[in-house]
Amino acid sequence: MTISAPETTTTKLENTGALGYKKHTDGGWGLVPIQTRSERFASTDVTDFPAVTGREAAWKLTPVDRVSDLIDGQLDGTEYNFTVTEAPGVSVEWVNRSDARIGTAGKPEDRAAANAWSQVEKALSITISGEESGTVRIERANLGSAPRAAHTVIEAKPLSRGLIILHNTGKARLTENVEIIVGDAANITVVTVQQWDDDAVHLASHFSKVGRDAKIKHVVVTLGGSVVRINPSTHLVGTGADVDALGLYFADAGQHLEQQVYVDHDAPHTRSRVNYKGALQGTGARTVWIGDVLIRQSATGTDSYEQNRNLVLTDGTRADSIPNLEIETGDIAGAGHASATGRFDDEQLFYLQARGIREDEARRLVVRGFLTDIVQQIGDPELQEKLQDAIEQELTRTRLSTDGS
Amino acid sequence: MAVLEIRDLHVSVETDQGTKPILRGVDLTINKGETHAIMGPNGSGKSTLAYTIAGHPKYTVDSGSITLDGQDVLAMSVDERARAGLFLAMQYPVEIPGVTVTNFLRTAKTAIDGEAPPIRHWIKDVKSSMKNLRMDSTFAERNVNEGFSGGEKKRHEILQLELLKPTFAVLDETDSGLDVDALKIVSEGVNRAKENTNLGVLLITHYTRILRYIRPDFVHVFVNGRIAEQGGPELADRLENEGYDRFLTDEATV
């Protein structure tokens, strides 16, 4: 039996005066998608992909003209500088692109990812083997402004535990692939934080392959950069495999922040929770969230829920939010999705102001409150505090811009 | 002696069908320490009066005035009104995800007082007020109004009343949705605030039940956007027996 429930609703809020949330919940059962996600073309060789027109499913909401050098151009694929805080049970080293693990978690589904794959010379390998490994922070602060490729392999050995933070700052014109191999019964968290400079461009594909009874919490936090597109896909291949895919983004004027999230349920009793939240402020602030969930025939007893919420703080922004759910088995424990893009809730503002709290502080409370549940789930107090501060900073910008107008 | 004065207040709201006048000339004077009950049928404009006093942006004041000790309340922003000593216990308090009750109360208290409350005192005050209102201490760590039952929301409103210590409080149907026990607990909270701070109260209600626990000095009958009749507590007893029919037919024949 095949039930397909594609959702291709684009929620757009552009200069509207609408109050409250535009809600989107289930609907549209019975429609058959033009192409199921599982049939999307994939290859590690850039020449296998035709030239990008901007009309492809993978590119149609991305400003391809701002990233064309990463899609087509020559890339620096050599080693780069990074700093790492060591943790017991975790080793970090450069490996050759012939490393046996490379290519085992997934393959590029778009030309920019394939371009990186074809030109990268070395891969950064992060191996977690300890049963109680600590937190590893990898800081990339000096990638420079020439186009470059990167490849990272994160391998969590069976039964291992650990938390990996990939922290990105400074300049970048980067296209990269990140493979995450989660061994049986391992339990890891991978957080990628983008606090790039204003002119940075970053395209990334993350491929997680999750084994039997293994669990990954994958978190994407994007605050800084000109165009940042992080596409995490998770392949739940082992019985009982589990993913929490979380995301937080805050787009200012002129920023394009995008994430295409894909969860492929391919084994019985797998579970996924996708929860992305975004805030937008300033003219031309643009966000895209596409959430594809595929529950294959093999994935009986699957439990899945995905949601995306966007909070619009000023006029002139646009948030696209597109959940897709494809279900190929009749035997599931649960599957659902929700998407909402809304203006700042004036009733919340009124309530707080009626208790004497000034408008700017009331706004800060509401926005921080909206984003905080994602931050709190990261599991690293130091990073959580940094991110709360960074969100405060973003909000100070709103106040300045509204005061100034 | 603080006084809240409402003079010939006309208020309208924008609807899809155009501008809709709701309040049609309200006059009311409340002195500190006094309790005024406003009673009236559904849709008569009671919440509109409450929201207008608090400054909700949805309502447009077409004419008339509201002053607090001679100061023009209508010229103040919502938060300025609260800091000037006005409080509105809402009929339908909204949820604020991700903002804990503790954080919210401390932020509000700091805003109202102009300085952070001394921490040890404050924690003690919050705890004892919560205890008095029979609110479980776990409420402190929950998000504001999120998942609160109707009765819990009302207690939370009165908790704020007790902690923020305003000069005048408008209670918009604080009694609705409460069982008898909860009604007593909430009424005790209001009476404590009256005793401790000589609070002036504008008590909006549909039913006379709450007036058994909070004795009004004056009762105003609100019909079709204005006060149709006023009197002492005995007027409430008459309404209990006769209902609003008399006023409604009066209006219809006008």
Ligand SMILES: Nc1ncnc2c1ncn2[C@@H]1O[C@H](COP(=O)(O)OP(=O)(O)OP(=O)(O)O)[C@@H](O)[C@H]1O
């Ligand atoms: N935003 C609005 N848009 C349209 N009509 C409104 C709006 N706000 C109030 N009204 C109308 O104004 C009238 C008065 O409403 P209000 O809420 O003040 O009444 P109320 O006396 O508090 O009623 P209740 O006893 O049901 O609480 C009603 O007819 C209501 O429908």
Ligand SMILES: [Mg+2]
């Ligand atoms: Mg009302």
